[in-house]
Amino acid sequence: MGDARPTGAPTVLRVVLGKRLQDLREKAGLSFQDAGRALDVTHATVRRMEKAEVGLKIPYVEKLLHLYGVHNQTEVEGFLALAREANRPGWWHRFRDVLPEWFSAFVSLEGEANVIRAYEPHYVPGLLQTEDYARAVLRAGQPHAPREEIERGVAVRRERQHLLTRDNAPLLWVVMDETVLRRPIGGPEVMRAQISRLIEATELPQVRLQIMPFASGPHPAMYGPFHIFRFPIDELPDIAYAENLIGASYFDQREDVSAFLEALDRMCAQAAPAHTTKAFLGGIRKEI
Structure with missing residues (x-):
């Protein structure tokens, strides 16, 4: 299984996006395990993404957005642009x-x-x-x-x-x-x-x-x-x-x-x- 590694102290934007991913997952009625299976990673990896303990891998984020019901491509691209910005070191x-x-x-x-x-x-x-x-x-x-x-x-x-x-x-x-x-x-x-x-x-x-x-x-x-x-x-x-x-x-x-x-x-x-x-x-x- 793939996994994400810690990438240093998070930027505030990464914290915010992690919380948004958590809100989307919970509104979709999905568990950490459900999201982890969709990404072929451990449920702990999803948890760490939401807690901003690891970087936001763009392919993971894109797949999660679709899993959580975000299908508007403009919204998806906007979120991914923010994720790329959040991953840049301060x-x-x-x-x-x-x-x-x-x-x-x-x-x-x-x-x-x-x-x-x-x-x-x-x-x-x-x-x-x-x-x-x-x-x-x-x-x-x-x-x-x-x-x-x-x-x-x-x-x-x-x-x-x-x-x-x-x-x-x-x-x-x-x-x-x-x-x-x-x-x-x-x-x-x-x-x-x-x-x-x-x-x-x-x-x-x-x-x-x-x-x-x-x-x-x-x-x-x-x-x-x-x-x-x-x-x-x-x-x-x-x-x-x-x-x-x-x-x-x-x-x-x-x-x-x-x-x-x-x-x-x-x-x-x-x-x-x-x-x-x-x-x-x-x-x-x-x-x-």
């Missing part, structure tokens, strides 16, 4: 030598979201880092990495930051712990420049930055950083992302994402209002 593919597989998925989600919300207790978020700050953070996390590898990591952050200046830039709403601003990373000059960058970011219409001061006391997310992505695509649910030392977890079940959303909403109410952030940052910059 820009981050050229950085696969320094980008972990689990983080490649993050970059894909980040690039397609129209709302990105986050809590960050340790570092300035990558989308708002200066190059010198990013370099210092990467060096702290990878003390034995060669200089070239660190510079490749800085280049990834630089590419990601184009997101904030494109025409359809997403809303970036971040709650950042005061610890981030007090932790000396890269030395005083690097920190002053980084805080200046944050001050500039507060003036961007699509960026909302709130600081959680020490004086606010405990809050609902003291266990660690996380992101929540929202998309302008009906098939794609909100997705939460939580990182750890050696990998990351992605959550798309409604009850899981709701827990992250509730914590973040409570934190936004507890943190200093966004309109005070610029003054708060200016005060810390003077202290450095």
Whole structure:
């Protein structure tokens, strides 16, 4: 039997098309086993296609569309064109030598979201880092990495930051712990420049930055950083992302994402209002 092999972190479009295939299969009243028999593959292969864990083989997709009752050739060709586009690697593919597989998925989600919300207790978020700050953070996390590898990591952050200046830039709403601003990373000059960058970011219409001061006391997310992505695509649910030392977890079940959303909403109410952030940052910059 033929089978499909994993092809790296999925693009968001591949996730969307997988969900559309699932909807079509379920509306046709067919099981994974039924679809697998039609393709002469295992039922697990069909499941992995729908979960975007493998690439969308065009002959497979075409056969499934006909099996599911999609006979209009214009619709079929349109779906196949999207499948070809979905199989193309994202820009981050050229950085696969320094980008972990689990983080490649993050970059894909980040690039397609129209709302990105986050809590960050340790570092300035990558989308708002200066190059010198990013370099210092990467060096702290990878003390034995060669200089070239660190510079490749800085280049990834630089590419990601184009997101904030494109025409359809997403809303970036971040709650950042005061610890981030007090932790000396890269030395005083690097920190002053980084805080200046944050001050500039507060003036961007699509960026909302709130600081959680020490004086606010405990809050609902003291266990660690996380992101929540929202998309302008009906098939794609909100997705939460939580990182750890050696990998990351992605959550798309409604009850899981709701827990992250509730914590973040409570934190936004507890943190200093966004309109005070610029003054708060200016005060810390003077202290450095």
